[in-house]
Amino acid sequence: MRQGLSLPGPHKDFEGIKKIDKDGVEYWEARELMIILKYGKWSNFENVIEKAKSACVLSKQNINDHFTDIGKMIQAGKGANKSILDYKLSRYACYLIAQNGDPTKEPIALAQTYFALKTRTQELYENSSEDKKRLMIRGEVTDQNKKLAETAKKSGVTRFGTFNDAGYRGLYGIPLKEIQKKKRLGKDKLLDRAGATELAANLFRITQTDEQLNQRMDKNEKIGENIATQTHFKVGGKIRQTIKDIGGTLPENLKPEENIKQLEKRIGKADHILAKSFQND
Numbered sequence: 001m002r003q004g005l006s007l008p009g010p011h012k013d014f015e016g017i018k019k020i021d022k023d024g025v026e027y028w029e030a031r032e033l034m035i036i037l038k039y040g041k042w043s044n045f046e047n048v049i050e051k052a053k054s055a056c057v058l059s060k061q062n063i064n065d066h067f068t069d070i071g072k073m074i075q076a077g078k079g080a081n082k083s084i085l086d087y088k089l090s091r092y093a094c095y096l097i098a099q100n101g102d103p104t105k106e107p108i109a110l111a112q113t114y115f116a117l118k119t120r121t122q123e124l125y126e127n128s129s130e131d132k133k134r135l136m137i138r139g140e141v142t143d144q145n146k147k148l149a150e151t152a153k154k155s156g157v158t159r160f161g162t163f164n165d166a167g168y169r170g171l172y173g174i175p176l177k178e179i180q181k182k183k184r185l186g187k188d189k190l191l192d193r194a195g196a197t198e199l200a201a202n203l204f205r206i207t208q209t210d211e212q213l214n215q216r217m218d219k220n221e222k223i224g225e226n227i228a229t230q231t232h233f234k235v236g237g238k239i240r241q242t243i244k245d246i247g248g249t250l251p252e253n254l255k256p257e258e259n260i261k262q263l264e265k266r267i268g269k270a271d272h273i274l275a276k277s278f279q280n281d
Contacts, residue, residue, distance in 0.1 A: 014111065031072070031086050037097075037105075038105065046085075052099070056096055066089065094115045095112075098115050132267060135264065137196055137200055138199055138260050141199055144203060145206055151213050151214055152232075155217065155223040156223055163225070163229050164176070167232040182252055183252075183256045185256060193260070195254060195257045197249075197254060201239060204239055209232045209235045213228060
């Protein structure tokens, strides 16, 4: 697929006949798709549908999930009504139908490109949902860490390395250097390699420590560096104990993920491809 693929105008016809069911799922009706693909007879188009069904079985998909029999009533003459067969088709079903059509025909070739592209861009979104969740939490961790640093400074903290390490020791049970070594992170930052679950635990540690320190300052309590550092350690420890109580995986045992900087580049590239695919919609 060439970068920046721009589909010709007729591809809008596929969007024009797309429908959304009561569950919010998109679908196409076979007899309407037949017209767009320039099939004159239903019998000819039905042969292609049967080939597509066979391909669906070979791909180990449930036919009923993609090809649903639906009936239509039409006028047959002298005011009489007649029931005819039709299908409710998923995007994947449409893709298989296009793949089993004659690619030398322009409408078929266009359909192959359109449904292949739409299927791929949907996969990009579905596969990146967890990645985007991780990016969102990492951003929140960064923002809240800045807020905690300001609060810690007001509390009397001057040795921020010691203060931060106390939080890690509470949550992970070991100092930051040992966490880095255990996870084999090299020069990467711990939170840049943390997955969504690990980031969420750290986000809770950071926000709760900030809350504890602010509550004490609101009461005009004298905190100082030692108390602030102890508070950070205790909050981390309580979160660690909660993880144990619910049977979760302790953060030091969670596997490191792709560096967040590389993830940002990959997601950015995927979003670029996705935007290009819809540029004529």
